[in-house]
Amino acid sequence: MEPSPSGDPLSAMRLARDRVQAQREQRAARPGRLIMLQRCVMVATGVAVTTLMSIQIVTRYLFGFSIYGIEELMSFIAVWLYFIGSAHGAWGRGQISASLLDVALPFGQMQQACRTLACLVTTVLCGWMTVWSAQYFLNSVHRHLMSLEVGIPMAWVNISMPIGLALMTFYFLIETLEEFSILRGRT
Amino acid sequence: MSSLIIIDTLVLIALLVMGVPVPLSFAGAVLVLVCFGDLGNAAFLIGAGYGKVSSVIVIALPLYILAGNLMSQGGIANRLIDFADSIFGRMRGGLGIVVVITTAVFGAISGMATSAVAAIGTIMIPRMVERGYDRAYATTLVAASSVLALLIPPSASMILYGWVTGTSIAASFLAPIIPGLLLILLFIFWNRVFASRMRIEQTQAPAGMTPFQNVRAKGRRASWALLMPMVILGCIYGGVTTPTEAAAIAVVYAIPVSLFIYRDLKPKGLWQVFWYSAETTGVLMILVFFAAMFSRLLTMENVPQQILEVFLMVSDNPIVLLLLVNLFLIMIGMLMEDVSGILLAAPMLLPVIKEIGMDPVQFAAIIATNLGMGLITPPTAPILYFAALVGKAPLAPMLRYMLVFVFLAYLPVVLLTTYIPELSLFLPRLLLGR
Amino acid sequence: ATTLRLSTLDKPGSDGEIAAQELAKRVEAGTDGRVKIKVYPASQLGDWVEVHDQVVGGAVDIAMQPLATSSDRRLAIGWFPYLYTSYEEAEKANIRGGFVDEIVSQVTADQGLKLLGIFGVGMGGAGFAKDVADPGNPDVKRTLKVRVWPGGTTHRVMMERFGYSVATVPWAELFTAMQTGVVDGQIGGTAEMTYDNLKEATKTWVQFNDHFESNWIFMNAKRFQSLDPADQKVLEDVGQQITKERFAQLKVRDAEQLQRLKDFGVKVVELDQAQLDALSKAVRSDVWPKIADELGDEAYQRVKQAVGSGGS
Numbered sequence: 001m002e003p004s005p006s007g008d009p010l011s012a013m014r015l016a017r018d019r020v021q022a023q024r025e026q027r028a029a030r031p032g033r034l035i036m037l038q039r040c041v042m043v044a045t046g047v048a049v050t051t052l053m054s055i056q057i058v059t060r061y062l063f064g065f066s067i068y069g070i071e072e073l074m075s076f077i078a079v080w081l082y083f084i085g086s087a088h089g090a091w092g093r094g095q096i097s098a099s100l101l102d103v104a105l106p107f108g109q110m111q112q113a114c115r116t117l118a119c120l121v122t123t124v125l126c127g128w129m130t131v132w133s134a135q136y137f138l139n140s141v142h143r144h145l146m147s148l149e150v151g152i153p154m155a156w157v158n159i160s161m162p163i164g165l166a167l168m169t170f171y172f173l174i175e176t177l178e179e180f181s182i183l184r185g186r187t
Numbered sequence: 188m189s190s191l192i193i194i195d196t197l198v199l200i201a202l203l204v205m206g207v208p209v210p211l212s213f214a215g216a217v218l219v220l221v222c223f224g225d226l227g228n229a230a231f232l233i234g235a236g237y238g239k240v241s242s243v244i245v246i247a248l249p250l251y252i253l254a255g256n257l258m259s260q261g262g263i264a265n266r267l268i269d270f271a272d273s274i275f276g277r278m279r280g281g282l283g284i285v286v287v288i289t290t291a292v293f294g295a296i297s298g299m300a301t302s303a304v305a306a307i308g309t310i311m312i313p314r315m316v317e318r319g320y321d322r323a324y325a326t327t328l329v330a331a332s333s334v335l336a337l338l339i340p341p342s343a344s345m346i347l348y349g350w351v352t353g354t355s356i357a358a359s360f361l362a363p364i365i366p367g368l369l370l371i372l373l374f375i376f377w378n379r380v381f382a383s384r385m386r387i388e389q390t391q392a393p394a395g396m397t398p399f400q401n402v403r404a405k406g407r408r409a410s411w412a413l414l415m416p417m418v419i420l421g422c423i424y425g426g427v428t429t430p431t432e433a434a435a436i437a438v439v440y441a442i443p444v445s446l447f448i449y450r451d452l453k454p455k456g457l458w459q460v461f462w463y464s465a466e467t468t469g470v471l472m473i474l475v476f477f478a479a480m481f482s483r484l485l486t487m488e489n490v491p492q493q494i495l496e497v498f499l500m501v502s503d504n505p506i507v508l509l510l511l512v513n514l515f516l517i518m519i520g521m522l523m524e525d526v527s528g529i530l531l532a533a534p535m536l537l538p539v540i541k542e543i544g545m546d547p548v549q550f551a552a553i554i555a556t557n558l559g560m561g562l563i564t565p566p567t568a569p570i571l572y573f574a575a576l577v578g579k580a581p582l583a584p585m586l587r588y589m590l591v592f593v594f595l596a597y598l599p600v601v602l603l604t605t606y607i608p609e610l611s612l613f614l615p616r617l618l619l620g621r
Numbered sequence: 622a623t624t625l626r627l628s629t630l631d632k633p634g635s636d637g638e639i640a641a642q643e644l645a646k647r648v649e650a651g652t653d654g655r656v657k658i659k660v661y662p663a664s665q666l667g668d669w670v671e672v673h674d675q676v677v678g679g680a681v682d683i684a685m686q687p688l689a690t691s692s693d694r695r696l697a698i699g700w701f702p703y704l705y706t707s708y709e710e711a712e713k714a715n716i717r718g719g720f721v722d723e724i725v726s727q728v729t730a731d732q733g734l735k736l737l738g739i740f741g742v743g744m745g746g747a748g749f750a751k752d753v754a755d756p757g758n759p760d761v762k763r764t765l766k767v768r769v770w771p772g773g774t775t776h777r778v779m780m781e782r783f784g785y786s787v788a789t790v791p792w793a794e795l796f797t798a799m800q801t802g803v804v805d806g807q808i809g810g811t812a813e814m815t816y817d818n819l820k821e822a823t824k825t826w827v828q829f830n831d832h833f834e835s836n837w838i839f840m841n842a843k844r845f846q847s848l849d850p851a852d853q854k855v856l857e858d859v860g861q862q863i864t865k866e867r868f869a870q871l872k873v874r875d876a877e878q879l880q881r882l883k884d885f886g887v888k889v890v891e892l893d894q895a896q897l898d899a900l901s902k903a904v905r906s907d908v909w910p911k912i913a914d915e916l917g918d919e920a921y922q923r924v925k926q927a928v929g930s931g932g933s
């Protein structure tokens with residue numbers, strides 16, 4: 001790696017930050033296969049929910065009947081949309097946050113250390129939640145829980161949660177490593 | 188209040204301030220309670236989150252977001268602005284009025300304040316600066332009026348309020364409309380005051396057209412966009428569909444309008460609008476997911492009841508209690524944006540609201556105006572900051588204008604909404620006979 | 622002292638919530654304060670499907686509510702239509718040793734739950750935002766659209782048999798949906814539930830006696846066994862006391878709830894025995910075979926046998 005132009009840690013950090021920034025922009029411009037797969041799921045579930053809801057309206061209001069279980073099916077598809085959508089949001093660093101330290105502190109080691117710590121904490125918390133959701137999923141497998149209307153195993157729906165949360169954990173981890181590399185002033 | 192809850196609140200605030208995303212800050216607060224509480228295996232809490240996100244009712248959320256994005260990508264902002272400009276543009280401070288009116292109408296199509304800033308701010312801020320408005324002022328005006336998106340239906344915040352409190356979404360949609368109209372009037376008033384101090388050029392009607400012909404021509408161009416709120420509201424309040432089904436109708440309406448009539452959206456762009464909308468939805472729903480877990484735990488620890496008791500210790504006068512409710516909401520609004528605020532505060536304050544004997548539909552309007560105001564009040568002021576980014580305006584001079592909008596527009600409306608039930612209940616009574 | 626969490630869907634002040642508080646009070650007194658019960662009313666701990674899961678998992682200790690069929694379809698026996706033609710039959714089937722109690726005790730035991738008793742809510746009916754022509758006649762084609770709760774297959778088939786069309790509107794939207802005419806009515810609850818939640822949107826109430834609405838009182842079995850045997854007995858005894866006392870006042874309470882609706886200005890239609898028999902006959906012959914799957918073969922045979930011997 002390039003040595004920092006002076007021994008100044010701040011300019012080394014700036015350099016590292018610009019490099020990470022460039023990497024992120026490149027990733028956004030050329031998303032990988034995993035992201036494209038997620039987008040396919042997001043678009044497919046979005047189209048499916050819209051279509052099912054439209055079918056529901058047409059049958060209910062034009063023909064006076066509803067297809068049994070269609071609402072339940074929609075809500076299951078929507079759950080997939082939410083969790084994969086949220087994973088994609090973590091990839092795009094678009095999760096809602098309200099950092100005040102970022103605003104209060106000037107760019108520097110203190111601010112960057114806080115950022116790195118926040119990312120690390122986020123990753124750990126998200127990983128923990130992934131474990132919980134996996135337990136919840138396994139519970140629905142063991143108890144053979146079936147949906148009330150359509151009668152499909154709840155496991156098919158519940159697995160969207162550990163998958164979405166695991167992906168989020170993965171993207172948070174990458175972000176943590178990136179922020180840490182900025183903190184150290186290297187890439 | 189137990190010390191564990193107080194520690195937990197501090198942990199939550201610390202995580203938020205540090206910059207941990209709001210949903211995971213809630214997860215952190217959950218973990219603290221679980222580790223030091225008596226719950227045994229806490230994986231069941233996932234069920235609390237799942238129960239909230241898997242409802243058919245909240246499918247309204249992705250659908251309205253999708254419909255709103257389809258229309259914004261389809262170029263409605265331009266058409267709405269031109270139309271409003273043909274009517275108000277030649278008045279004193281006309282462009283400011285155009286911003287207020289356009290964001291309000293845009294709000295009737297989109298449920299998110301951020302989309303209003305992005306769609307209208309990008310066009311209007313440069314145009315206002317060009318005509319002589321102060322950049323900081325133009326930007327603040329866009330931010331303050333973009334909040335109308337969550338007061339005028341459809342609104343993501345009101346869908347979630349209705350869902351977490353078990354209140355009808357159709358009624359929650361109607362409650363904040365009149366407070367929203369009051370805000371519009373106040374914005375227009377303050378715009379006139381500020382504009383009179385700036386050197387501003389007036390718009391001229393295009394050559395060869397009378398002003399009236401101009402309005403008609405621009406109105407026709409905007410008509411498909413203007414028709415969409417009518418379709419949505421007609422479906423819901425004409426007894427045709429539930430609010431969720433009306434959302435699907437909005438999507439089905441928006442696709443051909445933006446693809447074939449306005450033609451600003453290309454079929455290729457459709458793909459992007461779909462995944463982008465799904466991402467926005469996912470980011471909101473993960474918040475709902477973790478907020479539901481946290482709020483379930485707070486219920487198990489009896490916190491809403493304790494909040495009520497603390498409030499009652501201060502006073503049992505409803506006027507004072509309502510003031511406390513608003514102070515509580517203002518504090519929440521300083522820490523987080525509207526959706527997180529609603530998810531956290533609504534279940535916590537519901538016992539107080541019931542004690543006072545207030546209709547939860549009126550509380551919908553209070554919470555919407557108060558937490559809407561929170562979107563532009565620092566330290567956490569996402570809409571103000573986003574507008575500053577879009578308008579390329581420095582924050583410091585914006586704060587002066589922001590204070591006027593908050594103290595002389597939002598705050599009076601919040602108080603009026605709190606103490607005059609008719610403002611929020613008139614429309615639900617009229618249209619739903621509640 | 623041990624503190625147990627009890628969840629009920631009922632709102633504070635309703636018969637169900639009052640019974641839950643009473644149960645808590647008697648258990649605390651009977652165990653000399655060793656076992657305390659904290660009641661969480663109004664679905665604070667989640668909807669019934671979720672709470673059922675939580676009791677199985679041990680996060681909630683006791684619930685007074687319907688049992689969710691997502692874990693075992695035999696539990697649909699809880700609202701199986703026209704299973705009883707009188708209050709006496711309903712009581713006999715549901716108290717200790719009755720055929721419904723036996724089926725439900727077995728299913729719940731398999732899930733790690735301890736059945737403590739049952740709280741009879743009342744006989745079911747349907748509320749409408751409009752007038753209903755000849756509701757006692759099962760053979761009329763109608764234009765009314767009725768809301769059935771999500772998962773309510775039994776009542777969907779039944780209402781279709783009675784000539785209505787059926788829709789599933791979420792509970793939170795039901796009031797508005799009835800008022801704006803998205804649906805014309807709702808079935809699956811009682812007069813009390815309708816008075817508490819939907820009276821302003823209701824013009825007509827038809828006392829169909831279509832099902833017997835009941836909340837089972839069930840507890841996490843491990844938690845139950847972790848208690849002192851003497852305290853276990855107190856819990857079981859109090860559960861049975863509440864069960865019996867409720868059945869004794871059920872008929873009167875139902876009549877009072879109908880009166881409340883009448884006083885509010887709702888037109889209440891009470892069907893005569895001949896009409897009830899006609900509806901019951903139509904359901905048992907045409908609807909039951911179609912919804913037998915909901916119960917599973919074994920339980921369905923058990924039901925047919927019990928009802929047959931009961932001389933319907």
Ligand code: NA
Pocket residue numbers: 293294295296297298299335336337338339340341342343
């Ligand atoms: Na809106």
Ligand code: NA
Pocket residue numbers: 520521522523560561562563564565566567568569
């Ligand atoms: Na704020």
